[in-house]
Amino acid sequence: MATRASYNTRPLRLIRETLADSEHSHMTVEEILSNLKERGEKIGLTTVYRNLDKLCEQGEVKKYRGDGGYCFGLADRCEHHFHLRCESCGRLLHIECEKVQQLSDHVSVHHGFRVDNSKTVLYGTCGDCAK
Amino acid sequence: MATRASYNTRPLRLIRETLADSEHSHMTVEEILSNLKERGEKIGLTTVYRNLDKLCEQGEVKKYRGDGGYCFGLADRCEHHFHLRCESCGRLLHIECEKVQQLSDHVSVHHGFRVDNSKTVLYGTCGDCAK
DNA sequence: TTGCGTGCAAAGGTTTTGCATGGCA
DNA sequence: TGCCATGCAAAACCTTTGCACGCAA
Numbered sequence: 001m002a003t004r005a006s007y008n009t010r011p012l013r014l015i016r017e018t019l020a021d022s023e024h025s026h027m028t029v030e031e032i033l034s035n036l037k038e039r040g041e042k043i044g045l046t047t048v049y050r051n052l053d054k055l056c057e058q059g060e061v062k063k064y065r066g067d068g069g070y071c072f073g074l075a076d077r078c079e080h081h082f083h084l085r086c087e088s089c090g091r092l093l094h095i096e097c098e099k100v101q102q103l104s105d106h107v108s109v110h111h112g113f114r115v116d117n118s119k120t121v122l123y124g125t126c127g128d129c130a131k
Numbered sequence: 132m133a134t135r136a137s138y139n140t141r142p143l144r145l146i147r148e149t150l151a152d153s154e155h156s157h158m159t160v161e162e163i164l165s166n167l168k169e170r171g172e173k174i175g176l177t178t179v180y181r182n183l184d185k186l187c188e189q190g191e192v193k194k195y196r197g198d199g200g201y202c203f204g205l206a207d208r209c210e211h212h213f214h215l216r217c218e219s220c221g222r223l224l225h226i227e228c229e230k231v232q233q234l235s236d237h238v239s240v241h242h243g244f245r246v247d248n249s250k251t252v253l254y255g256t257c258g259d260c261a262k
Numbered sequence: 263t264t265g266c267g268t269g270c271a272a273a274g275g276t277t278t279t280g281c282a283t284g285g286c287a
Numbered sequence: 288t289g290c291c292a293t294g295c296a297a298a299a300c301c302t303t304t305g306c307a308c309g310c311a312a
Contacts, residue, residue, distance in 0.1 A: 007311050044269040065196045103234045112258030119254040127243030138286045175294040
């Protein structure tokens with residue numbers, strides 16, 4: 001099984017750049033497109049999806065479920081933590097905390113379920129919105 | 132702000148029954164419909180969505196994100212635990228464990244984020260699929 | 263030159279909306 | 288009887304697929 005050839009194209013570079021530059025480190029396809037548009041770059045919707053798929057297969061990018069769509073982010077930013085999604089403001093926050101890993105380990109050992117930290121999202125209400 | 136009137140209709144009763152009878156306690160809209168069909172009952176797709184929305188607003192039902200769609204389940208079954216979704220077989224499992232509550236409490240106290248246990252789903256691989 | 267990548271248009275699947283009719287209280 | 292609920296059809300969304308053309312190596 002030979003590795004398939006792969007080209008370093010303009011859209012691929014732009015998508016990587018956009019994800020790397022993003023503040024919140026997770027973006028919807030729509031956000032990626034409008035971000036590029038602001039910079040005067042234009043690429044097709046289909047191309048974005050296909051490049052993101054490819055990056056996901058390679059493990060460079062992670063795909064998350066959001067409300068009515070997916071979010072994408074660079075995988076290396078999210079190896080060892082969970083994400084928190086605030087249901088009030090919709091933001092996706094990161095939490096780096098050894099307790100999280102402890103829970104993963106516990107679930108793995110005692111419940112026979114291997115948790116993928118980087119894909120898991122805790123839902124709730126963030127501090128700002130709780131006020 | 133007066134409470135809006137609400138009727139106890141056949142579709143509403145059927146949907147509640149179906150969710151209450153379901154083994155896995157979470158169903159997609161499609162599953163609800165085919166389940167009813169097997170019992171010889173027929174209600175419209177739109178009606179299912181609208182009743183589920185209403186039940187969610189009242190807090191009687193919880194809505195979960197799944198791949199390419201939503202799952203619904205009775206809220207009172209899921210007050211105090213997380214869910215695990217196996218990405219291999221797609222099943223939604225329950226986990227009742229004090230460690231989970233401990234993590235929620237920790238995140239709430241130390242990270243200022245109030246976790247909604249019943250809406251949160253941990254992603255990973257279940258024991259059966261890991262073999 | 264080769265064959266992967268692109269982008270448009272169209273298809274697919276799920277959820278929502280509009281509107282006339284039906285049914286609960 | 289007065290509203291709310293229903294269900295069909297159509298629209299709205301997000302994502303995927305088909306296909307001819309473009310471009311990286």
